[in-house]
Amino acid sequence: MSFPWAKTYKPSHPLMQWLDEKLPLPRFVYNAVGAGYPVPRNLNYWWNFGVLAGVCLMLQIVTGVVLAMHYAANAGVAFDSVEHIMRDVNWGWMLRYAHANGASAFFVVVYIHIFRGFYFSSYKAPREMIWLLGVTIFLLMMATAFMGYVLPWGQMSFWGAKVITGLFSAIPFVGEPLQHWLLGGYAPDNASLNRFFSLHFLLPFVILGVVILHIWALHIPGSSNPTGVEVKTESDTVPFHPYYTAKDGFGLGVFAILYCAMLFFMPNALGHPDNYIQANPLSTPAHIVPEWYFWPFYAILRAFTADFLFIPAKLMGVLAMFSAILVWFFLPWLDTSPVRSGRYRPLFRPFFYLLVIDVLVLGYCGGSPAETKYVLISQIAATYYFLHFLVILPIVASVEKPLPLPFSITQAVLGEDDQTAPASAPAPGA
Template sequence: MSFAWAKPYEPKSPFTRWVDQRLPLPRLVYGAIGGGYPVPRNLNYFWNFGVLAGLALVIQIITGIVLAMHYYSYAGGAFDSVERIMRDVNAGWVLRYTHQNGASFFFAIVYIHIFRGLYYGSYKAPREMVWMLGLVIYLLMMATAFMGYVLPWGQMSYWGAQVITGFFSAIPVVGEPLRIFLLGGYAPDQAALTRFFSLHYLLPFVIAGVTILKIWALHIPGSSNPTGVDVKDEKDTLPFHPFYTAKDGFGIGVALLIFSIFIFFLPYSLGHPDNYIEANPLVTPAHIVPEWYFWPFYAILRAFTADLAIPFTGIVLAPAKLLGVLAMFGSILLLFFLTWLDRSPIRSTSYRPIYKIFFWILVADIVILGYVGQAHLTPVNIALGQLAAAYYFAHFLIILPLVSKFEKPLPLPNSISESVLHGERQESAPFGLASTGPTTVAAQPAE
């Protein structure tokens, strides 16, 4: 669909014309994020988090490359090399704190981005591939973060690697050989550290590649919007630049301000104190927990405390450890099937009054799982984790299909421009972030 304001890219100097004829990269950028890319005019601030995720990835890649120049991937010296970076390398402490807290920054942004997609139905047609590529990025992030957490070779690094790789041993037949292959031995040691370092260095570039695919896939159907109504004509859109580049710039400024507070004032607040003790295979920490962004999945893993067995026979069909591992991975894999689980024709939860209630229950449920994932195992916490894990799967496998079948949604606006320009009532966005984007240009319908 062509729009009156979407002017084609025109090189303005002989040099740029020469480059454009031989390598049309500026033309590609202009069409992807410049004035040639039409964007729905009612995007709220939740649409900033895609750009923020890209910024977080760039920060992690740049700081990671510089840190790798000084890191020593040797089990007998890895911990000391991290300490040397902090003390002897110029601005090493800033690089280390930025990279360390940058992982949490990245995950926090991606979690908000995912919940935005769940709330506004970004997994629905025609954007299924965009959603699935986003989940692939998330899985790659989890693998990268786990291996990066091992590299400082502190107590929690070592025992975290021991516990996490131990999950694979629960898989029948191939589990233990797979674990030995991943570690390069029977326990985390030099081979594991070398492998994890090389993969931790490589995977961010794989994430960057998949991100390019995701942006490419997004530009085919175009961006979604808070109403879930398809773009009908040019009155529904604005050029990405300068309107949304300015809006993203404001979001980047706020995000970097918050990020800087953690770097300079709270650098240790998101880490575990045991990881500032050098790894000792002979001393097990009193309470082994993963980083905060893995807590909900760790709670699902620990929710299974009994084997699946045939009653009164003693025959075990599946041990509790295997059930927990399957549930943990299944909790992520089922997100790939949301398009088929949610059959409602309405994309935005703003117009689905019943499902909106269950959505916020899901958010509360995941918060509870996060709490249980880092808490000590007591009878109360075990029961709470089991109930929360059961609801998580029930939400996607039972509640979502039933609600989408029987719910009566609210009436949608006829078009994006009608809801924005003519004062038609719109449901507010979560947390009150209901900015509808720039509306000063083309305030009157174009002729």
């Protein structure tokens, strides 16, 4: 984001001058996250979760690289190598728990980050590319997390891999060959572990690359803000440092306390006890479930129980599960309201809260046994989920009468004047 009042970096120390001339890294950092990057002055703590997501990613990469030094991707010894890490490697138990709970923390932070984007319409022009890259990151996270769940080679790892890869067999013609190619055979085994371990190690660095693109795209139009009104004057902004580095630092401190409480006092609370039993292809667990962060999409998958015409229920479930995320790519064009922030959209707000409740219900059903009552609730919740994005959101955008917008960010914060921005057209720069 470039503004005429944005400061430029001018190093004073001779060493920094030389480095900035040969490799402008100090200038890049200053302009990207320093005092040279102006940010809307009204960002609240919901905007902390982008930075927290980056911290979680780096935590996963660092702990994952160290764990990879001690893990053996072989079906005969994979389970024992994890136990070796837990019992024999110095601080191995902490690294393993930090990595496992770090994945859960990563998804908690990203889910909050996404739903903040839903509420404040962070996907609208001119920030469509930021949103599209963010959804791509989420899909890569899902793939990485699934393959990481297989690596401990416990009962839930094995059967989770068998069930999830079995979904590809529902695709006509190419489904079964694709499933066999993914597994390296007809069932999860050595070839599967090697493939999943390689991809699980590689994909976080791919995610890091897309995150860099995500941040780069963010710096072109600049950050959105709770009012949805674009920056107009210098008084609408403050330098990222020290104002938001301090605010993000406080958020990081709160996150660290909660994360460490989970890590040291209940590290297995979000795991499944069956995964401490070595994988046995001859013993099927009574209730096969993926990790908790997959539960809403797993519930949508299980909501389809009957064939429709010539389309098998399994195929419809697979298509619906993937469509539940792919529909997010089209949000910039489905939501045509000229107002971004949910604060000024009285009709939009109750439907947003219903969506949050709906996703929580889907998550509960996805983690529950495949019994009739949970399947029925999943069907109702899945129906509303797609109606929200494909029907309700476009209709609300066309019939809603938004509240008057503040004329500027400064006016919203300080109340300096009584002017309002028109709600019938996007703010300048949109």
